[in-house]
Amino acid sequence: MIWFKAGSKTILVIRLxxxxxxxxxxxxxxxGGQFYYGDWENLSKSTVDGTSLVWLFYGYSPFYGRVSGLFELVPAVMLLFRRTTFVGAGALFVVGLNITLMDFAFDYPFVKYMATLYTVLCGILVLHDRARLREVFADPVR
Known part of the structure; x- marks a missing residue:
C-alpha cells in the first residue's frame, strides 16, 4: 500500500x-446551532420535510445535541497531538460512520457524500497507525 508510505505530510494534512x-x-x-431546539407546536410529518424532521427529533433533547458535539470536538482536538491521533481518529471513524449511515438512511442530499469522505479519511488515519491497531487486537498471552 503505497499511500501509507506517501509521507507524513499527507497524513498531517488529513489530520488537520x-x-x-x-x-x-x-x-x-x-x-446549539445544528439541531432545532424551538417550539414543537404545530409541527408534524405532514407539515415538515423529512430532513427537517430528523433535525427536530435530534433537537428534542438539548442534552443529546451537546453530548454529540462533545463526541466530535474532543476527538478532533486529539488529532492535533501525535500521541493521541490514533484514539482521536478511531473515535471520529465511529462517529463519522454513524453520521454517514444516518445521512444515507434519511437521504440527505450532497452532505452524505461528504460524510462518507470524512469517514474514509478517518479510517486512513487509523490504518496509518496499524501497528497500534494490531496492539489493540493482539493476543495478550503472546
Missing part, C-alpha cells in the same frame, strides 16, 4: 483537515 471539520461541527452542536 479532519480536526478542523469535526471541531467545527462539534462546536456548532455545542452552541
Amino acid at each position: 483537515l479532519m480536526a478542523v471539520v469535526f471541531a467545527f461541527y462539534g462546536c456548532v452542536k455545542l452552541f
Whole structure:
C-alpha cells in the first residue's frame, strides 16, 4: 500500500483537515446551532420535510445535541497531538460512520457524500497507525 508510505505530510494534512471539520461541527452542536431546539407546536410529518424532521427529533433533547458535539470536538482536538491521533481518529471513524449511515438512511442530499469522505479519511488515519491497531487486537498471552 503505497499511500501509507506517501509521507507524513499527507497524513498531517488529513489530520488537520479532519480536526478542523469535526471541531467545527462539534462546536456548532455545542452552541446549539445544528439541531432545532424551538417550539414543537404545530409541527408534524405532514407539515415538515423529512430532513427537517430528523433535525427536530435530534433537537428534542438539548442534552443529546451537546453530548454529540462533545463526541466530535474532543476527538478532533486529539488529532492535533501525535500521541493521541490514533484514539482521536478511531473515535471520529465511529462517529463519522454513524453520521454517514444516518445521512444515507434519511437521504440527505450532497452532505452524505461528504460524510462518507470524512469517514474514509478517518479510517486512513487509523490504518496509518496499524501497528497500534494490531496492539489493540493482539493476543495478550503472546
